[in-house]
Amino acid sequence: MNVHRISPGDAMKRTPHIAIVGGGQSARWFLFALTERLARGERALQGCRLTIIEAQTEVGTGLAWSRRNALEEHLASLPAKMSRWSFGERQQVQFQRTLGLLRELGLSVELITGQEALTLEQRAEHFEIGLASAPPVTADYVILATGYGQRAWRSRALPESLLDGRPGVHGSPWPAKALQDAVLEGSENRPKHVLILGSYLNGIDAALSLAVKAGRFVPDAEVRLRYEAPEDFKVTLGSRTGQLPKVWGREASSPYQPRWFTAERLQETFQTSGSVRLLSIDTTLEMLGDELAEAAGRQRGRRRGAPVRRRIRAWQRHLARADKAETLRRDIAAVLTTGKPFGGYEHMRVVEWQTCIDAAIQLWSENSPWFSAEDHLYFDRELRTTFFNTMLPMTLGNALQIEAMLRAGHLEVIAMGRGYELHPVADPAWRVSVTYGDAMGRSQTRRFTDVVDATGQYSSIEAHPSPLIQFMLGNGLIQPGLRAFRSTEGLSVPADKKRSVITRGEQAYLVTGGIYVNPKTGEVIPRGTYELESSGSNRTAMYAMGPNVCGQFTDAQSLGQTQRDSLRIVADLCRKLIQQQE
Incomplete structure (x- = not known):
């Protein structure tokens, strides 16, 4: 394995070139951080080349805010009312304006859209990124800001016995329009009882995607929402605990000053x-x-x-x-x-x-x-x-709609515990059954016309559908995140096909999922290096951020964590550029 290490003079033999793989929310926050640094007079960044590579033609939105995935009715999970569509559209404009500002501040900026990055290799003192149908891009520094990517992830909650293309089995609630069509198109004279796996925000969105297609929300005389839909349309939100998210209140007018948790x-x-x-x-x-x-x-x-x-x-x-x-x-x-x-x-x-x-x-x-x-x-x-x-509660608007569906009898929420089992059903109407233990410990079996996996994507990059991620895993440029065990005495890890344990000397590590990075700098830690805070000769010229570091940062998928990722990466990038200029 050949990993791009930092050595004096590496990048300064030519104009430093930074490549960002991905043009969604992670890239947007990274551009903001660059702009802020340049506006403050950061000389190390002046004159750099910047290339953004995005597989789609749309930039700045990311999966959750894109018209390709969300519906007009979907709301952001915030204390205020905000349509995801309108937020995403503003981000697209902001993304383009930021590119213009970076050019004004002296950067050479190129935006490549409609090109998926497929490979990334080390070539002498730079990286070479292979694209689907365009010449490769060479860069001195690479930022992996791919998010969840454009390709569909393999379902993590549905058993292999259901993943054979049978109707009524849906591996993801996204894109929402595709889910609506697959579940409800042509169902006017047939009952629909849909099991949605997961009762957190993804499950809430899935339930509302189907609800607005099958029926409508109308206010009554007290301005309380009422849900109206055909009697034979029902949704069941099923999860291990059957818990729903809390509800956001109004945002406080001034920041909270912590006393104990600091x-x-x-x-x-x-x-x-x-x-x-x-x-x-x-x-x-x-x-x-x-x-x-x-x-x-x-x-x-x-x-x-x-x-x-x-x-x-x-x-x-x-x-x-x-x-x-x-x-x-x-x-x-x-x-x-x-x-x-x-x-x-x-x-x-x-x-x-x-x-x-x-x-x-x-x-x-x-x-x-x-x-x-x-x-x-x-x-x-x-x-x-x-x-x-x-x-991380849900927004009030979603809570009111879910409550209206519950009150109308079109929605139920059930706790299925850990050991629930899904099975195919040989019936033209009912396609899947679930067996679980209820709160009283009694075994229950229910049948459904459809099942939707809304549990979210794997945190494991080993299950990532991106050819680029799989290529980099194969050549050792990246590795799944690791966590050290406090003690190896009587070491016992719960049976879980998605996890494994590796050892180095007397220290044992749990393989946790996302790309392994130095949490202080965002630098990728390549295969063969175990230390969390790698330094010296182990420092690399590649970074990862956003959902790519799930399993390491608890809140990796949030915009707030992505912003913090971008700040630490740009700070480290500037330190390296300054060192190379000395």
Whole structure:
């Protein structure tokens, strides 16, 4: 394997050339960071060449905001009402304006659209990026900003027995228009009972995609939404826990000032295990709980006897037993000044405990690469759903529509536990069945006309459909993320086909998924290097950001994390350019 390392004079023999693979949200934030640096007079970047390579003809939007995927009715998961279409259109304009500004600031900028990057190889002192039907691009620095990519991911929740092209089986809720057509086209005289796997934001969007096609939302005399649809149209949101996301209240007018959950306090809790620095997820959860209690004006819950994991589990059992529709109505009423489970965005109020969410999720995600393998497994298997439902809620508009569907009897939410099983059904109307254990421990079997996997993409790049990612995995330029075990004594990893354990000497690592990067710089850590904070001769000229680093940063898929990725990458890029100019 030949990896492009940094050595004096490498790139300065010619004008430094930076290539960004991907032209969506990740690329947009990287361009913003470059612009900010140049506007502040960063001389190291002046005169650089910049090439952006995007497989689609549309730039600046990304999967979630594109008309190719979302519907006009889809709303952003924000405290304010915002159509994804309108947001995406603004981002396209902003992307092009940023390119113009970069040119004004002295950069040579080329935008290549409609060309998928297929290969990336090391050629002497530069990278060569092979394109689908255009000459290759050579660059000194490469930013992998591909996001989820244009190709469909293999379903992670549907068994192989269903993935044979049979009708009624849908591996993704996107594009939404394609899902509508596949499920509902020609169904006027046939019942439709659709099982959607996943009850977080992806599942909510899938349910609403079908709802607006099959029926309509209309306000009643009290301006409360009512959902009207054919009686034989029903949707079931099924997930392990059956939990729905919380609901955003109004955004606070001033930033929250944390007291307990701070970067300084977290740094004090880092511990060293062998040669590895680790952060305890239990300590982090205690501090986060203290901050949420502080924001809500409650007494801190720290050190009240029961360990934090036991307290969380008790809370989860309470949520599991609660009626899903009534819980949602309480959550809606809690964010409205009327105190009723209906109303508009103009009735929203600031919810005290939510005021600390933005700062808290940023701090959590930025420090999450230092959680041990044991803590990562605990988070993925026991905490992820509750964490995201609480820390990244749904927007009010979506909550009101879901509540209307529940009240009309066209939607139900069920908890299926871990061991649910899906099977094909040999019936012209009912195409799939699910068997699961209910809250009372009784076995239940249900039949559905359609099933939709809305659990999201794999975090593992080994399952990535991109030819470029697979090519780079094959030549060792990238590797899946690694997490060090705190201890190898009695090492036992839950059976999971998507994970494996590797060892180096006495240290064991869990393979976690996304591209392995140095979390302080965004530099890709190539195969054969294990240290999280690689330095010296292990530093490379390639970076990864956004969804590509899922499994390492908890919130990798968010716009906030993408922004922070871009800032650290541009800062490191400038340091390297300055060193090479000296």
